[in-house]
Amino acid sequence: MKKLMLLGVLCVCVGSSLAADTVFQIGKKDQSSAEFALYPNQYKKFLIDFGGVKNYAVGYSQAEKNWSYAMPGPLDSWGGGGYWAGYHPRHFPIINFQLEKVPSKGTCSLVFDFTGIRKEQSPLIRVEVNGHRIEKQLEGKSTDQLLTGDESPSPIECVMDFPVAWLKEGLNQIQLGIIKGRWCVFDCIRLETPEGIQKKPISSSLISSVRMADFEYQKPDGKRYQPVLVDMTQFDKKRKLTFTCGRVHIERNIEPGQSIQEIWLPSVKEKCTDKFTITAGKDILFSGEVTRSPQPLHSYADDVDILMGTGNSRWMFKASVSLPFGMVQISPDNENETWKSGYEYTIENISGFNHFCDWTIDGFLMQPTCGTLQVNPGSEDDPDSGYRSRIDKKSECAEVGKYSVFMTDTKIKAEVSATRRASIQAYTFPKRDDARILVDLFAPSEYLHNLQDVQVKKISDTEIEGYATYFGAYTGYTLEQYHTLYFVMQFDKPFESMGGWINDQIKPNYSYVGGWNNSHDFKSEPKIMENLDELRGKGDVGFYLNYKTNEQETIKVRTGVSMVDLEGARNNLQKELVEPFGWDLNAVAQEVRNEWNELLARIEIETDDYLQKKKFYTNLYRALAAKAIWSDVDGRFRDEREQIRKLEKPTDCIVSGEYWNTFWDNQQLFNLMAPEMSSQWARSAIQLYQNSGWFNTDPAGIEHTGVMVAMHVASQIWGAWQSGVRDFDLETAYIGLKKMLTVAPQRYEGGGTVGVEHLVPYMEYGYIPAGEGLVSNTLEYAYDDWCVAQMAKHLGYEDDYQYFLKRSENWKNLFDTKTGFIRPKDKKGNWITPFDPYHTPGFTEGNAFNYTWFVPQTPEELVRLMGKERFVNRLDSAMFKSSFANFNASGDDFANYPINHGNETSMEVAYLFNWADAPWLTQKWVRAIQEQYYGTTPYDAYPGDEDLGQMSSWFVMSALGLFQMDGGCSLEPVYELGSPRYPKMTIHLGGKYGRGDKFIIEAVGASKENKYIQSATLNGKPITDFKILQKDVLKGGCLKIQMGKTPHEKWGIN
Secondary structure, eight states: OOOEEOSSEEEESSOOOSOOEEEEEESOSSSOOTTSBTTTTOGGGHHHHHSSSOEEETTTOOHHHHSBSEEOOTTOGGGTOBTTTBSOOOOOOEEEEEEEEOOSSOEEEEEEEEEEEBSTTOOEEEEEETTEEEEEEOOOOBOGGGGGTOSOOOOEEEEEEEEGGGOOSEEEEEEEEEEESOOEEEEEEEEEEOTTOEEEOOOSEEEEEEEEOSSBEEOTTSOEEEEEEEEEEEOSSOEEEEEEETTEEEEEEEOSEEEEEEEEEEOOSSOEEEEEEEEETTEEEEEEEEEEOOOOBOOGGGGOOTTTTOSSOBSSOSOOBOOTTOSOOBEEEOOOEESSOSOOTTOOEEOEEESOOSTTOOOOEEEEEOSSOOOSOOBTTBGGGSSOEEBOGGGOEEETTEEEEEETTTTEEEEEEEOSSEEEEEEEEOSEEEEEEEEETTOOOSSOOEEEEEEEEEEETTEEEEEEEEEEOOSSSSOOEEEEEEEEEEESSOOSEEEEEEETTSOOOOSOOTTOEEOOOOSSOOEEEOSOSEEEEOSEEEEEEEEEEOTTEEEEEEEEEESSOHHHHHHHHIIIIIHHHTTOHHHHHHHHHHHHHHHHTTEEEEOSBHHHHHHHHHHHHHHHHSOOBOOOTTSEEEOTTSOEEEOSSTTOOOBOOOOTTTTTTHHHHHHHHOHHHHHHHHHHHHHHHHHHSSOOSOOTTSSOOOOSSSOTHHHHHHHHHHTTOOOSOHHHHHHHHHHHTTSOOEEOTTSSEESOTTHHHHHHHSSOOTTSSOTTHHHHHHHHHHHHHHHHHHHTOHHHHHHHHHHTTGGGGGEETTTTEEOOBOTTSOBOSSOOTTTOSOOTTSOHHHHHTOOTTOHHHHHHHHOHHHHHHHHHHHHHHHHTTTTBOGGGOTTTSOOBTTSGGGTTGGGGGGGGTOHHHHHHHHHHHHHHTSOSSTTTSOSSBOTTTHHHHHHHHHHHTEEOTTTTOSSSOEEEEOOOOSSEEEEEOTTGGGOOSEEEEEEETOSSSOOEEEEEEETTEEOOBSEEEHHHHHTOEEEEEEEESSOOTTTBOO
16 A cells, blocks of 8 residues: 655755765756756647656656656646646656665655746645655745746755655656646756665666566467566667577567567466566666466456546546446546546545446446445545545556455445446445445536436345436536436345435526536535435435444445336346346456457457557457447337337347547447447437437437537448448438438427537528537538438439538538638628637637548548648648647647647548648658557546547557548548558458458558558559558458658558
């Protein structure tokens, strides 16, 4: 467990230390930051080189290159904080240093000399010395002018003392970061220690750890290998290293950056210890022992890091245990009522385990607890104010199929797993007479909502059933989210009694509140009741089951849920959990892993870097895990009018999740490697259309939500059809989609609105005038028109084809050839003035610059109208500027960082160079986004809006080197080539839907620096274009690409 040290910290204007030797010093103590990187005023470029978790090697790294003069806090936009990405800590650099000898006694002093600390919202700094924690609230005197050199320094020294026992022989790490507040500016950082410590230099190859993997690989010949995993950082330039263990002798060129090198050793039948060395020429970088022993075979689920990206990423990004298309996506909750996912990695307490993760679906939070009864969760900053508990972060284990954690306040270990519609939880308690399992039916959520009706019944001392009815219409959209959650809970140990609370005096919510951050406290007090057999109420309602527990006694709970009725909840529990698994949580978890392994194994990548494997398969997992379903195991569901209906096919389900711009690349990925999921998605949409007479933009909770824009259901259905998925009624889909694009929107009797929101002015003017709706919807609707035109052509509706094809050119009505931008007009066709492409309003979550590139149906026409040279130069310049913010529009500063990969409006832009005779620039910038935007830690994996697997899908498709600008919706779909990331990738097509067995992509020489295509062949035939036919991929074969580090500017040009 990490230790939090609050004593031994001193901040003064002038200070001194008790220690004698200086182990390291970064910078000079001279009341100046001149010797640090980015000085004197380039702090806004912090993210590109210093964001996330970066390593500094004492004895090799240099302050002027490897340590920024300023460190941002969570509230600093130039450090990535913002409305979209959230305000949580994200930067934790590590100072690495080697020691040969450490004395047994004494005190060390870590001394920070600052040239200034921001006065308003001064930072809380956290330091961890080999896992031992110190935190200190700093008090500053400076303003933002210090960052630009326009203010004199206000020197402050902060001394953090700690016992020398925290240090060790070998590699030591001091990690630091600002966890609250704003920035600080460094003068000097030094570590002073007692006499007798002996230092050891670090080379350009920093070896952080060497360990044996807890799995084995098996080659096709049946031979098994257990890899050594070498976690390392290579600084500055490529270096040849030699890895030796017994007869295994491997030479490898290590590229700059962090990696986990896999060194395969033959598997053993008995435990044995061998010497393992890493050398660079004659220099010994590592010499130690590794212990091999028999291990289970590797599975792809092993490569998924569910905590990756759970810091600072909003929406649908929790540490959830779920199956693809799962109703239950059980996950720890720890955030206040705020516009985020519910779980934030950097908050080190939890309020319980919530069963749902879909947009606007509220719910069912369970928390094991003991001690004084509290019925409000409390706030994330003050866990003692409610039933929250702090957690031991080192004990937190989130893996495919299972999440577990130890709660330090209550001394309870929690383990959770889930099937599609049921959960199982195991709580291991200390010896207590006041243990309880608490269920909060009105827990904090992303949007404000009302709990209208609750009924809970005690069926026996091992079973509870009930329902909770919710209403929320306060999202800023037309949605009226009305749903009833039914639940059945069973316990493997009888409870002593049931208690509960009702607070029906809380003020209901009636309107949308933007930018809120509620703690879920109420002015009225709850009524708490004991020894209940039944509970009825509204407002804030919950219940708890009382227990007396022995030391280390485990109580298991299994829960079935349904949006239909109690019978559905009980049947879901019985069929999915009770009958196949009983009370065996680990068996449930293993079955979850089995299903995921089958899906993840459909794409094999070959690379020596295990960190890249974790990155790829975590993205693939996220891409497939996000969407929820709202139909029961027997096929029943409640439609938009709350009427019970039943699906025709046993494999069908009602799929939730928005469509906005998911043709880049969520839809593409499903069509390529999970066509049966594309089928379920399409059939779900068509079923809902048949029920209500209208297609849905996002059937969250099976309501007409009105969320986001346009009718991109068209691209999902038609793209699936064009990829060979043809087990649904395309004719019915076409009739419905034609209606959506020709009939005015209206109120729906079941709540909310139906139709395409700004369709009327679009049809009247051929564009959406400023003030009549979102100007950007002109481009979104034009793409939908084009998709429906292709469907009409295929089905033989020639008049419809010509009509929608002509409408698909409406985007040109807003293209200003003089400025080269999409630009708002008024009703009379006059340009709106003044015009600023970055700030003129009328664009969905973007601006005129973003939407200028939004012509996925005919990008070549956009190139023609703008002019090829202007097109390439403008876009290339924007990519360059945005690279300094890792393509995430830091602080929503679109003028300085025009390309915002952290939202759907900009996900195609890197591939547009292909269409302007500059494929090499597509390769350059696609690879830059792969490497910079997508990280590998909890803090930096997804700095923007992950949005239901969309960002993850982009990475997977991009790593494969494939993209479809038009979403695969042309009459003859193609894949455009980008920059494949790995030397070999195999897509197992499995013969599904008339496809071949597999498609192999060999990117010979692919690496970080080898990102440019030199030549390519498909099934042995040379490729000179940047496009290949989708049908050639789906029938199987081999795409062989020769990669190099310099661009081949002639390749791929038509």
